[in-house]
Amino acid sequence: MDATDPAADEVIEICRDLLRIDTTNTGDLDTSTGERVAAEYVAQKLAEVGFQPEIYESEPGRASVVARFEGEDPARDALLIHGHLDVVPADASEWSVDPFGGEIKDGYLWGRGAIDMKDFDAMVLALVRRMRREGRKPPRDVVLAFVADEEAGSTYGAQYLVDRHPGLFEGVTEAIGEVGGFSVSVGGDQRLYLIETAQKGIDWLRLHAKGRPGHGSMINDDNAVTALAEAVARVGTHRFPVVLTPTVRAFLEQVSQILGIELDLDDPEAAVGKIGPIAMIIGATLRNTANPTRLAAGYKDNVIPGRASATIDCRTLPGQSELFEEELRRIVGPDIELEYIHRQAALETTFDGALVEAMSAALRAEDPGAIAVPYMLSGGTDAKQFAKLGIRCFGFSPLRLPDDLNFGALFHGIDERVPVEGLQFGVRVLDRFLQQS
Numbered sequence: 001m002d003a004t005d006p007a008a009d010e011v012i013e014i015c016r017d018l019l020r021i022d023t024t025n026t027g028d029l030d031t032s033t034g035e036r037v038a039a040e041y042v043a044q045k046l047a048e049v050g051f052q053p054e055i056y057e058s059e060p061g062r063a064s065v066v067a068r069f070e071g072e073d074p075a076r077d078a079l080l081i082h083g084h085l086d087v088v089p090a091d092a093s094e095w096s097v098d099p100f101g102g103e104i105k106d107g108y109l110w111g112r113g114a115i116d117m118k119d120f121d122a123m124v125l126a127l128v129r130r131m132r133r134e135g136r137k138p139p140r141d142v143v144l145a146f147v148a149d150e151e152a153g154s155t156y157g158a159q160y161l162v163d164r165h166p167g168l169f170e171g172v173t174e175a176i177g178e179v180g181g182f183s184v185s186v187g188g189d190q191r192l193y194l195i196e197t198a199q200k201g202i203d204w205l206r207l208h209a210k211g212r213p214g215h216g217s218m219i220n221d222d223n224a225v226t227a228l229a230e231a232v233a234r235v236g237t238h239r240f241p242v243v244l245t246p247t248v249r250a251f252l253e254q255v256s257q258i259l260g261i262e263l264d265l266d267d268p269e270a271a272v273g274k275i276g277p278i279a280m281i282i283g284a285t286l287r288n289t290a291n292p293t294r295l296a297a298g299y300k301d302n303v304i305p306g307r308a309s310a311t312i313d314c315r316t317l318p319g320q321s322e323l324f325e326e327e328l329r330r331i332v333g334p335d336i337e338l339e340y341i342h343r344q345a346a347l348e349t350t351f352d353g354a355l356v357e358a359m360s361a362a363l364r365a366e367d368p369g370a371i372a373v374p375y376m377l378s379g380g381t382d383a384k385q386f387a388k389l390g391i392r393c394f395g396f397s398p399l400r401l402p403d404d405l406n407f408g409a410l411f412h413g414i415d416e417r418v419p420v421e422g423l424q425f426g427v428r429v430l431d432r433f434l435q436q437s
Contacts (some may be wrong), residue, residue: 008424013110015122015423016102017041018085019111025086027152029059035148038085039063044148045125049132051144056165058290062149062156066168069128070139076140079355079437080175080391082382083121084150084157094414100312108417116411117178119418120397121146127434130427138434141357143172148380153342158275158385166389174355175386179377179411180395181359181429184278186259187401189369195359196280196395197353198247198376200285201321201346205328207231208337213306220304225297228308231332232292235312238331240288242268243317247348247376248285254373281408284378288324290314311341315378318346344384348376351391355437359396362432366425367400368406398429 008360021041023034025362036057043053053067064085070080090099090112097103099112111118124144145168149157161168180196209231211224244252244265256263256271263271268286272279292311297308316324329338351374363370383393399422401407410416 005130007126007427010129011122011126011423011427012104012420014045014125015109015114015418016104018118018121019102019109019113020100020363022100023086023113024089025149025151026089029062031154032061033085034065035086036061037064039146042121042125042425043083045129046144049129051128051132056161056166058148058156058160064145064157064161065291066146066165067144067159069142069144071138071140071142073139074141077173078141078142078143078169078171079138080145080169080172080386081124082145082147082158082175082177082386083117083124083179083397084147084382085121086148086157087116087118088151088412090416096415099416103295104420107421108419109423110415110417112416114410114416114418115399115407116416117397119399119423119426120178123423123430127427127430131434133219138224139437141170141171142434147382150295153344154382154385158382162385162388169386169389169391172389172391175383175391175393176396177383177393178381178395178397179379180375181363182407183367183370183396183400184276186255186371190258190371191367191369191400192255192258193370193372193398194375195351195356195372196377197351197374198285198318198348199346199380200376200378201316201318202380202384203307203316203321203340203346204313204322204342205312206339206341206357207235207310207332208259208339209306209308209310209335210306210337211304211306214304216302216304218304223304224306224308225304227335228297228310230296232295232310232337234331235328236292236337238290240290240327242286243288244268245318245348245376247351247374250351251282251373251375258371274304277406277408281378282375284315285317285376288314288316288320288327289378290328299430312320316346318348321346321402339408344380347384347387347393349394355392355394358436359394361436362429365432366429396433398426398433399423400425
C-alpha cells in the first residue's frame, strides 16, 4: 500500500470518526456512554464491504461487534484480532484540544483513544475493507472483535463474549491486540519494536481495619483510621524483590546487547535506567507492585469510625500471585482484612513460532531498521479474557513513532495523540502480517 492508496486516507478518516464518538467508560453503567454508537459505526463499516457483523449487548448500551473473515484455508486454526471501543474519561479543561474533536495538527491526530486504542481499530477496519474491495482473503479465518468495557475490567465486553458466546471463537488458537509493535529509537537507523508476550496480573484489593468507635475528643488507642494509615504506608513504601521472568530476561539481554549496555542479572535495574523513556514501562515489570489508590473512613469530623478501608492496585508477575499475597499479608499485619475486588491472572507466552516470525518480517519489510523484541506489559488488556479459551495472545498494534515522542505517557494521559504517518505505517505492516500469518 502506498500513499496514493485509498486505505492510506481511510484509516485517518475512520480513526477520526471513532475519536469523535465519546465512548467514555467510567466503570459505572449509569454514566458510561457511546459504546453502542461506536459498535453500530464499526458494524456499518464492515457490512458495507460484505461482512456479516453481529452486535452483542451485555447491558443496555454496552455493545461489542464480532465478524469472521473467511480465509483461503478454513481448515487451519483461526486468528483473533481484537480491539476495544471504550476510552477512559478526559477532562477537557486539561487538554489543549477538544479530547473528542478528532483534530489533526502538527502531523498528529489528537483525541482520547488515539493510541488506546481507536488507532488500531481504525487500522484493522481500513485494512479488511481494502482486502474485501480487492477480493483478497487472509490465509486462514480471522475473527474480528471490537469490544466494550476494556477500560473497566472487561466484564461487559470480552468477558461477556468469552463466557456467554465462546462459539464465536471456535478454532481460534492465536490472537493479536493492543500495546505492542510500537517503535523505540535506539540510535542510528535502528528501532526496537516491542512485541507484547506477557502481562502482569491484576489484583485490586481493599484493606479493612476495625477499631473502637468513639468521640473524636477522647484518647483512643484502638483507632481504625490509624491502623489503616500505618498499613497503607507500609504497603506504599515497600519494594517487592526483583524477579526476572523469561520475557523480561529476554528483553534485557537483547536490548543490552543492541545498546552496548552492561547487564548484571543480579542488578537489572542499573541496565533499565540506561534504556531511555521506556525505562518506566520496563521497570514496572521487574517486580510485583502494590500502590494505594483510595481511602475511605468515617462519617463525621468528630467521630472516630469503627472501620476504615483503602484500595490497593496490585500487579503481579506470572507465577507470583500466591507468593505476592503471602508477602502482602505479612506487610499489612494480622489485624488488617484483605478483600479481593477484581482479579485477573498474569499471562506469558514464548517469543517464537510462525506468528512471531510473521510480525518480525512485516516490520522489517516496512522499516529495514526494525528489531523485534519481546516485552511484558505492566498493565492488562482483553487478552486476559481470551486466554481463558486457550488462545495464545500477543500485543501487536504496529506504530512507527517519532524519536522524541514519550509514547508511554500518552496512555490515559492529557493530549493523547497518534502520528498520522504511524497510522498508515500500521496498516501496511498489518497487511503484510496477515498475508504471512
